[in-house]
Amino acid sequence: MMTLPEEEFAEVQAEAEHVRVPSRARTVAGRFFRTRQGRLGFALLASLFLLAFLGPLASPWAVTDMDFSAFMQPPSAGHWFGTLQTGTDVYAVTLRGAQKSLLVGLLVAVLSTGVAAVAGSFAGYFLGWTDRTIMWVADLLLVLPAFLILAIMSPLFTSGRWLLFVVMLALFLWMVTSKIVRGMTRSIKEREYIKAARFMGVPSWIIIFRHVIPNLASLLIVDATLNVSAAILTETSLSYFGFGIQPPDVSLGGLIADGSKTALYAPWTFWFAAGGLIITVLSVNLVGDSLRDAFDPGAGGRA
Amino acid sequence: MAGFLLRRLVNYAVLIAVAASLAYMLAATALDPRSNYEGRNPRPPAAVIDAQLAMYNLDDRTPLFERYLTWAGGVVRGDLGRTWNGDLVADRLGRRLGVTLRLIVLGVVLGSVAGVLVGACAGVRQYGWFDRLSTVAAFVVLAIPTVVLANMLIICAIWVNDHLGAQIFLVSGEATPGLEGGAGEGLLDRVKHLALPTLSLAAGQIAVYSRYQRNMMLDVLEADFIRTAMAKGLRRRTALLKHALRTALIPAVTYFAFTFGSLLVGATITESVFGWHGMGEELVASIRTNDVNSVAAISCFAALAVLLASLASDVLHAVLDPRVRVG
Numbered sequence: 227m228m229t230l231p232e233e234e235f236a237e238v239q240a241e242a243e244h245v246r247v248p249s250r251a252r253t254v255a256g257r258f259f260r261t262r263q264g265r266l267g268f269a270l271l272a273s274l275f276l277l278a279f280l281g282p283l284a285s286p287w288a289v290t291d292m293d294f295s296a297f298m299q300p301p302s303a304g305h306w307f308g309t310l311q312t313g314t315d316v317y318a319v320t321l322r323g324a325q326k327s328l329l330v331g332l333l334v335a336v337l338s339t340g341v342a343a344v345a346g347s348f349a350g351y352f353l354g355w356t357d358r359t360i361m362w363v364a365d366l367l368l369v370l371p372a373f374l375i376l377a378i379m380s381p382l383f384t385s386g387r388w389l390l391f392v393v394m395l396a397l398f399l400w401m402v403t404s405k406i407v408r409g410m411t412r413s414i415k416e417r418e419y420i421k422a423a424r425f426m427g428v429p430s431w432i433i434i435f436r437h438v439i440p441n442l443a444s445l446l447i448v449d450a451t452l453n454v455s456a457a458i459l460t461e462t463s464l465s466y467f468g469f470g471i472q473p474p475d476v477s478l479g480g481l482i483a484d485g486s487k488t489a490l491y492a493p494w495t496f497w498f499a500a501g502g503l504i505i506t507v508l509s510v511n512l513v514g515d516s517l518r519d520a521f522d523p524g525a526g527g528r529a
Numbered sequence: 530m531a532g533f534l535l536r537r538l539v540n541y542a543v544l545i546a547v548a549a550s551l552a553y554m555l556a557a558t559a560l561d562p563r564s565n566y567e568g569r570n571p572r573p574p575a576a577v578i579d580a581q582l583a584m585y586n587l588d589d590r591t592p593l594f595e596r597y598l599t600w601a602g603g604v605v606r607g608d609l610g611r612t613w614n615g616d617l618v619a620d621r622l623g624r625r626l627g628v629t630l631r632l633i634v635l636g637v638v639l640g641s642v643a644g645v646l647v648g649a650c651a652g653v654r655q656y657g658w659f660d661r662l663s664t665v666a667a668f669v670v671l672a673i674p675t676v677v678l679a680n681m682l683i684i685c686a687i688w689v690n691d692h693l694g695a696q697i698f699l700v701s702g703e704a705t706p707g708l709e710g711g712a713g714e715g716l717l718d719r720v721k722h723l724a725l726p727t728l729s730l731a732a733g734q735i736a737v738y739s740r741y742q743r744n745m746m747l748d749v750l751e752a753d754f755i756r757t758a759m760a761k762g763l764r765r766r767t768a769l770l771k772h773a774l775r776t777a778l779i780p781a782v783t784y785f786a787f788t789f790g791s792l793l794v795g796a797t798i799t800e801s802v803f804g805w806h807g808m809g810e811e812l813v814a815s816i817r818t819n820d821v822n823s824v825a826a827i828s829c830f831a832a833l834a835v836l837l838a839s840l841a842s843d844v845l846h847a848v849l850d851p852r853v854r855v856g
């Protein structure tokens with residue numbers, strides 16, 4: 227860990243002055259919020275979450291409402307983001323889409339990083355046949371683009387089974403991270419505390435879950451954050467073609483697909499959904515990038 | 530070197546075979562060609578539907594494994610099967626392969642070369658104006674999905690065309706059908722069609738490569754061998770080009786294999802948005818029409834393309850890094 231000398235120094239200094247030793251989480255949070263990038267990303271992401279989940283309460287229109295007195299109307303006091311061809315309120319439907327996109331992104335990221343952590347650490351800890359099998363599966367999944375496989379499976383995601391879609395998307399995002407985790411596990415395995423646990427007779431799987439994976443936490447947190455944006459981007463592309471989130475559920479990708487047909491003469495049908503998506507991904511990337519710098523100040527400004 | 534590549538090649542061949550089989554089984558399970566016939570008006574009798582499906586090896590009442598063996602046997606002999614309404618899959622894809630290749634080749638070359646150059650320039654002058662500008666630009670581009678980018682480019686192009694009163698960019702298809710005029714005019718027409726799809730395909734690649742190359746450049750510039758090269762009297766430019774860039778290219782080349790899959794996806798999206806009749810558009814269409822054999826064939830091509838890219842990156846890696854050749 228590149229951060230060790232700096233943290234040791236902080237601890238020594240703190241002890242010398244008889245103040246509370248700053249915890250690791252506090253140090254990282256401090257570094258994170260000191261950068262402009264981190265503050266901006268966090269503020270954007272937090273306000274997007276608030277808007278997506280609390281914003282619908284502020285508007286009188288629900289997603290299913292259709293205003294038969296306003297078809298394809300530009301933004302106005304009655305409809306803040308305008309209306310669609312069917313009289314649906316763009317504000318309500320965009321926020322519903324944003325909710326789903328954020329939810330899908332978060333769930334996929336947590337799941338795929340979890341799979342990556344377990345697969346990578348088992349491969350790196352046991353080596354031999356376990357390692358060869360897991361890495362072969364990872365190579366196999368890397369050969370076929372996730373987009374293609376999920377598009378083929380799309381008929382299975384109809385009628386509200388979007389959770390199955392989340393699981394399948396997660397199954398195609400873990401491979402690269404698991405390779406990094408495997409490499410780091412191989413070096414952690416040789417540390418004294420792992421050896422000590424092994425000689426005391428602690429079972430291997432407990433060592434992996436209690437000692438190996440927690441030591442990779444910084445890598446995994448950063449990776450999970452960046453996977454959120456990867457998941458949202460893949461979901462958007464799939465939903466654009468109708469292969470992802472399917473009706474009755476709404477996602478930003480589907481809205482963008484519909485909006486792009488009318489974007490030329492009714493820009494509000496396209497730009498609110500597209501803009502919301504871009505800001506979401508941008509803020510997630512900013513947060514992930516600042517987190518990486520905060521965990522690893524040695525590489526400051528590099529990533 | 531030959532042994533190293535041969536081992537890789539065998540490994541890749543096994544991976545392609547397994548991946549293609551997996552894709553076929555998935556497609557045969559998830560897609561339902563029977564519904565195409567049942568949806569016809571007037572609805573054909575059940576016996577006719579069964580006979581048609583059985584003829585094209587699409588009958589869902591035959592066990593999956595049996596269908597798979599028939600399909601795999603055909604593929605080994607070079608027969609990719611027929612679509613659900615009887616066309617030869619190989620014929621249809623053959624015509625589309627060229628379209629996709631024209632799009633991808635230009636996208637790859639432009640994306641990787643421009644990305645590496647931008648990243649290298651940014652890395653050499655860290656925190657200069659170019660570095661800051663390219664960092665912000667890369668962040669923004671990476672946040673825009675290809676579907677949105679392609680549509681945004683179309684909107685902008687139409688706006689530009691309207692304001693200039695001339696057709697600078699053409700946003701649909703590969704060439705204007707029935708165009709009069711000589712070869713020069715035809716070429717210009719193709720360039721006008723090609724500009725926006727290539728840009729939407731290459732933009733993401735440029736952003737990824739530039740970030741990656743910049744970081745690698747920064748690592749290498751601090752290395753001892755650069756200082757030594759300059760100390761023995763090499764000019765800065767020679768030291769940077771011959772020693773720094775070459776070393777820093779190695780990880781980018783490895784990365785090429787990983788980005789190729791996303792490039793194929795990007796091509797699918799770009800083709801569909803810009804109305805190019807390539808493999809990607811065919812994939813979307815064949816999934817919508819439950820065309821199992823076409824989907825399986827396209828998956829084979831995708832797997833083959835990804836592994837060819839991996840092989841290319843292995844070879845380039847060996848060329849750039851002598852340790853691979855020896856070790």
